[in-house]
Amino acid sequence: xxxxxxxxxxxxxxxxxxxxxxxxxxxxxxxxxxxxxxxxxxxxxxxxxxxxxxxxxxxxxxxxxxxxxxxxxxxxxxxxxxxxxxxxxxxxxxxxxxxxxxxxxxxxxxxxxxxxxxxxxxxxxxxxxxxxxxxxxxxxxxxxxxxxxxxxxxxxxxxxxxxxxxxxxxxxxxxxxxxxxxxxxxxxxxxxxxxxxxxxxxxxxxxxxxxxxxxxxxxxxxxxxxxxxxxxxxxxxxxxxxxxxxxxxxxxxxxxxxxxxxxxxxxxxxxxxxxxxxxxxxxxxxxxxxxxxxxxxxxxxxxxxxxxxxxxxxxxxxxxxxxxxxxxxxxxxxxxxxxxxxxxxxxxxxxxxxxxxxxxxxxxxxxxxxxxxxxxxxxxxxxxxxxxxxxxxxxxxxxxxxxxxxxxxxxxxxxxxxxxxxxx
Ligand SMILES: [Zn+2]
Numbered sequence: 391x392x393x394x395x396x397x398x399x400x401x402x403x404x405x406x407x408x409x410x411x412x413x414x415x416x417x418x419x420x421x422x423x424x425x426x427x428x429x430x431x432x433x434x435x436x437x438x439x440x441x442x443x444x445x446x447x448x449x450x451x452x453x454x455x456x457x458x459x460x461x462x463x464x465x466x467x468x469x470x471x472x473x474x475x476x477x478x479x480x481x482x483x484x485x486x487x488x489x490x491x492x493x494x495x496x497x498x499x500x501x502x503x504x505x506x507x508x509x510x511x512x513x514x515x516x517x518x519x520x521x522x523x524x525x526x527x528x529x530x531x532x533x534x535x536x537x538x539x540x541x542x543x544x545x546x547x548x549x550x551x552x553x554x555x556x557x558x559x560x561x562x563x564x565x566x567x568x569x570x571x572x573x574x575x576x577x578x579x580x581x582x583x584x585x586x587x588x589x590x591x592x593x594x595x596x597x598x599x600x601x602x603x604x605x606x607x608x609x610x611x612x613x614x615x616x617x618x619x620x621x622x623x624x625x626x627x628x629x630x631x632x633x634x635x636x637x638x639x640x641x642x643x644x645x646x647x648x649x650x651x652x653x654x655x656x657x658x659x660x661x662x663x664x665x666x667x668x669x670x671x672x673x674x675x676x677x678x679x680x681x682x683x684x685x686x687x688x689x690x691x692x693x694x695x696x697x698x699x700x701x702x703x704x705x706x707x708x709x710x711x712x713x714x715x716x717x718x719x720x721x722x723x724x725x726x727x728x729x730x731x732x733x734x735x736x737x738x739x740x741x742x743x744x745x746x747x748x749x750x751x752x753x754x755x756x757x758x759x760x761x762x763x764x765x766x767x768x769x770x771x772x773x774x775x776x777x778x779x780x781x782x783x784x785x786x787x788x789x790x791x792x793x794x795x796x797x798x799x800x801x802x803x804x805x806x807x808x809x810x811x812x813x814x
C-alpha cells in the first residue's frame with residue numbers, strides 16, 4: 391500500500407515507469423499494481439525532480455515600484471533604490487511578500503531556494519523576516535539563507551559585525567560582494583575573510599562575484615585560491631561571474647582550470663544579467679553572461695539562478711525556473727539537444743548539488759518531491775515552459791494546474807490545440 395502512485399510518466403532520462411511514495415519517501419520506481427491512497431495518471435507526461443533556485447533575493451521580491459522604479463536599469467541604481475526601500479519596509483511586509491512568492495514557487499514546482507538576505511541594516515529586520523519565512527515554508531519549500539552584506543563587507547561600517555550576527559542567528563551560508571567594495575584590494579581581502587569565516591564555522595560560501603562588465607574584476611581568482619587553501623571544495627559558489635564575459639581569452643585559459651581545481655561552482659543568472667549588464671556599451675553591446683559552456687567543458691558545476699522577481703533590479707519574472715533556463719539557453723547558445731537537456735538538468739540536479747541538498751532526485755530512498763509537466767521530455771518542457779500539472783512536495787500534493795490546451799474555432803481545423811510536438 392502506497393500513499394501515492396505517479397503512474398506511467400516519462401523520467402528526464404526517458405524511462406517510462408511508475409513511482410510509489412510512502413511516508414514522504416520514494417519507495418519504488420518500477421511498474422506498480424499495488425493499492426494507493428491516490429493514483430496520479432502521468433501517462434505521456436514528464437515527471438521530473440523539483441526545480442531548484444540557487445540564487446534569489448526573497449527579502450526584496452515583489453517590491454517593484456517601491457519607492458520608485460529603476461530608471462537606468464543598472465545594478466548600481468538597483469542597489470541605491472533597495473537602500474531607500476530597506477529604510478521604510480517593515481519586517482511584516484517582507485514576510486508577506488516572501489510568502490506570496492513562495493506560493494508562486496510551489497505552484498511552479500520550485501521547491502528549494504537559496505536566498506541572499508541583506509545584512510546591511512543594524513536592525514537585521516530582513517534576517518528576522520527570512521528566518522521566520524524559512525520556518526513557515528519548511529513543510530513544502532527548503533529555504534537556504536545567505537548572509538549577504540549588500541553594501542560591502544568593508545564599505546558599510548557595520549556590515550561585518552551584522553553579517554556575523556546574522557550567521558549567529560542561524561543564517562546558513564556566507565555571502566559577500568567583493569566587486570562592490572571600495573577597491574580591488576578591499577574586494578580581495580573580503581573574499582579572504584569570508585572564506586576564513588566559512589572555514590571556521592563549517593559553512594558554505596556563495597559570493598556575488600564580479601557582477602561587472604570590467605574585465606579586470608577578477609575576484610573569482612581569489613575565491614578559487616581561498617577555496618583551495620581552506621579545503622572548501624564543493625562548498626563554494628561564485629554567483630554571476632559576468633566580468634568573465636569581457637576578460638581576455640588568454641587569462642581565462644588560466645582561470646578556468648583554477649576554478650575547476652578548487653571545486654568552485656558557478657551560478658549565472660541569465661534573466662537579470664542580460665537585462666543589467668552592458669548598459670555602458672554602445673554597439674556592439676556585450677551580453678551579460680559568463681562563459682557557461684566553456685566552464686562546463688572544464689568540469690565546473692554550473693547552475694542557472696533566478697536572482698530577482700519584481701524588485702528594484704528586475705521588473706518581470708514569476709519564479710519559473712524554465713524561464714530562467716530558456717533565457718540561459720539562448721544567451722549561452724546552448725542549442726544542441728544535449729545542451730538543451732543540460733539546461734534542464736542545471737535548474738534541477740545541478741542546482742541541487744550546488745545547494746548541497748540531501749535526499750534530492752528521483753530514486754528509491756529519495757525524498758518524495760517531484761513535478762509532473764505537460765510535456766513529453768525536458769526539451770519540450772523548456773520550449774513550452776510547460777504547465778506544472780501536479781507538484782508533490784515531501785510526499786504530499788501541494789499544487790495542480792490544468793493543461794495548456796486551447797479551444798480552437800476555425801472551420802476545418804481541430805477543435806483543440808495542445809502545441810506538444812515531441813520528437814518521434
Ligand atoms: Zn543576487
